[in-house]
Amino acid sequence: MTEKVHVPTSSFAEELAAIPGGEVVNKCIQCGICTASCAVARYTDEYRPRQLIQKILLGEREEVLKSRLPWLCMTCRLCEERCQEGVSPAEVFHAVRILAAREGYVPPEFRRVMDSLLNNGWLLADSYTDFEEEEREDMGLDPDLGWNDKFLKRIKDLLPIAEGEK
Amino acid sequence: MREILLYRGCTTPVRLPAYELATMNVLKELGVKAIPMKDVTCCGAQFVESLSPDAFAVIGGRILALAEDEEMDILTLCGACSGSLKITKHNLDNDPGLRRKVNDTLAEEGLKYTGKTRVLHLLQILAQEIGYDEIERHIVRPYNGLKIAAHYGCHVTRPFEIVQVDDPENPTIIDRLAEIAGAEAVDYPGKTRCCGGPMLAMDTTVATKIGQEKIFNVGLVGANVILTACEFCDLQLTQCQFDEAIKPSKRIPVMPITQFLGAAMGIDEERLGFEMNRISPDSVLEALQEGR
Ligand code: SF4
Numbered sequence: 001m002t003e004k005v006h007v008p009t010s011s012f013a014e015e016l017a018a019i020p021g022g023e024v025v026n027k028c029i030q031c032g033i034c035t036a037s038c039a040v041a042r043y044t045d046e047y048r049p050r051q052l053i054q055k056i057l058l059g060e061r062e063e064v065l066k067s068r069l070p071w072l073c074m075t076c077r078l079c080e081e082r083c084q085e086g087v088s089p090a091e092v093f094h095a096v097r098i099l100a101a102r103e104g105y106v107p108p109e110f111r112r113v114m115d116s117l118l119n120n121g122w123l124l125a126d127s128y129t130d131f132e133e134e135e136r137e138d139m140g141l142d143p144d145l146g147w148n149d150k151f152l153k154r155i156k157d158l159l160p161i162a163e164g165e166k
Numbered sequence: 167m168r169e170i171l172l173y174r175g176c177t178t179p180v181r182l183p184a185y186e187l188a189t190m191n192v193l194k195e196l197g198v199k200a201i202p203m204k205d206v207t208c209c210g211a212q213f214v215e216s217l218s219p220d221a222f223a224v225i226g227g228r229i230l231a232l233a234e235d236e237e238m239d240i241l242t243l244c245g246a247c248s249g250s251l252k253i254t255k256h257n258l259d260n261d262p263g264l265r266r267k268v269n270d271t272l273a274e275e276g277l278k279y280t281g282k283t284r285v286l287h288l289l290q291i292l293a294q295e296i297g298y299d300e301i302e303r304h305i306v307r308p309y310n311g312l313k314i315a316a317h318y319g320c321h322v323t324r325p326f327e328i329v330q331v332d333d334p335e336n337p338t339i340i341d342r343l344a345e346i347a348g349a350e351a352v353d354y355p356g357k358t359r360c361c362g363g364p365m366l367a368m369d370t371t372v373a374t375k376i377g378q379e380k381i382f383n384v385g386l387v388g389a390n391v392i393l394t395a396c397e398f399c400d401l402q403l404t405q406c407q408f409d410e411a412i413k414p415s416k417r418i419p420v421m422p423i424t425q426f427l428g429a430a431m432g433i434d435e436e437r438l439g440f441e442m443n444r445i446s447p448d449s450v451l452e453a454l455q456e457g458r
Pocket residue numbers: 027028029030031032033034035049050053082083084085086087088089
């Protein structure tokens with residue numbers, strides 16, 4: 001048996017383990033290879049994947065769920081490729097985001113994109129102006145992109161964000 | 167001619183239509199007709215993906231089911247679209263409960279996911295479906311004395327267990343394709359690192375710095391052009407060079423692999439959309455040799 005290094009103050013890690021991708025968090029040995037390979041960590045002062053995982057292991061549930069940090073992961077998975085213990089910080093933070101979203105903590109940047117996505121079915125509807133349409137026509141490409149704008153509205157109950165203003 | 171459905175994603179048709187154009191024309195030359203998919207939605211990458219696994223599965227499941235209906239495979243240009251559709255396929259193929267839920271929703275439109283359709287990123291079509299030898303036969307104006315730096319795109323190659331494109335720590339497809347076209351592929355520090363694109367949603371300053379680090383590393387080894395296989399990476403690695411940290415004279419051209427190959431295959435420049443490139447591709451095109 002390995003020695004227990006973390007003494008959690010809540011069952012947060014177990015809660016995350018129930019979300020696909022979150023189950024690996026307990027294997028982390030806090031070596032810091034992820035932080036060392038992370039580009040976001042290199043250019044921000046606050047984002048440190050190892051440290052964020054430590055907070056999860058220590059059971060800092062509210063702090064982690066309300067934090068912007070899990071939303072800064074680019075899911076580039078370089079850390080996952082390098083982690084010797086089979087932990088994927090990208091997957092762990094993905095599980096955190098899902099849990100956070102369920103409790104209504106979604107950063108405004110994501111919320112705004114989701115609104116437009118639900119309305120239009122795709123991300124760049126507001127940027128697709130006559131100018132871009134003409135550009136496509138000039139290139140011999142079909143200007144009618146044919147996006148479906150109904151399906152996402154139909155399934156919006158599946159998205160925690162659609163429930164109300166938070 | 168073989169046919170494949172092209173899932174264009176949200177960004178390419180609006181912000182980098184030259185990638186769409188060049189890909190369709192290069193594939194056509196190589197005997198593959200790419201037919202743009204319609205009536206689809208965004209694949210849900212990053213945004214829906216972060217919020218709800220069920221919504222993400224049903225969104226990707228619908229795109230896959232539409233392709234099944236046409237009995238065709240899907241070609242993706244974008245790393246994020248490629249990743250999401252492949253992850254969704256993986257989840258649906260391995261979780262019968264999830265598949266049942268998704269199919270209940272899809273049934274309202276008479277659609278059904280069974281798992282027949284494959285999702286192939288552009289690099290897979292080129293390297294695995296068409297093959298290096300066949301592509302080599304089409305090179306009529308090889309590059310001469312040109313150094314390229316390949317940027318693969320994280321979501322194109324990772325996680326390997328699911329996407330199955332190329333070795334994630336030592337990818338080679340773009341390098342080999344460029345060499346077939348006569349160029350010299352050079353390695354650079356941080357080759358498999360992210361372009362910073364996904365960070366644009368949360369912090370553009372950090373995103374720009376991450377992109378510029380790549381430009382700096384590519385410059386160090388003296389590469390003349392950066393080749394991409396994802397419009398997000400292409401746009402990000404271009405955009406980050408329009409910033410005071412990089413002198414205009416130091417900008418390195420960035421282009422999708424299909425534009426680069428197309429020129430060496432003798433396809434007209436306007437059928438590859440070169441006039442739309444923000445950083446002039448002239449220095450690259452000048453390295454093309456006539457005839458072979
Ligand atoms: S996630 Fe992996 S790389 Fe990061 S600290 Fe834990 S064990 Fe080390």
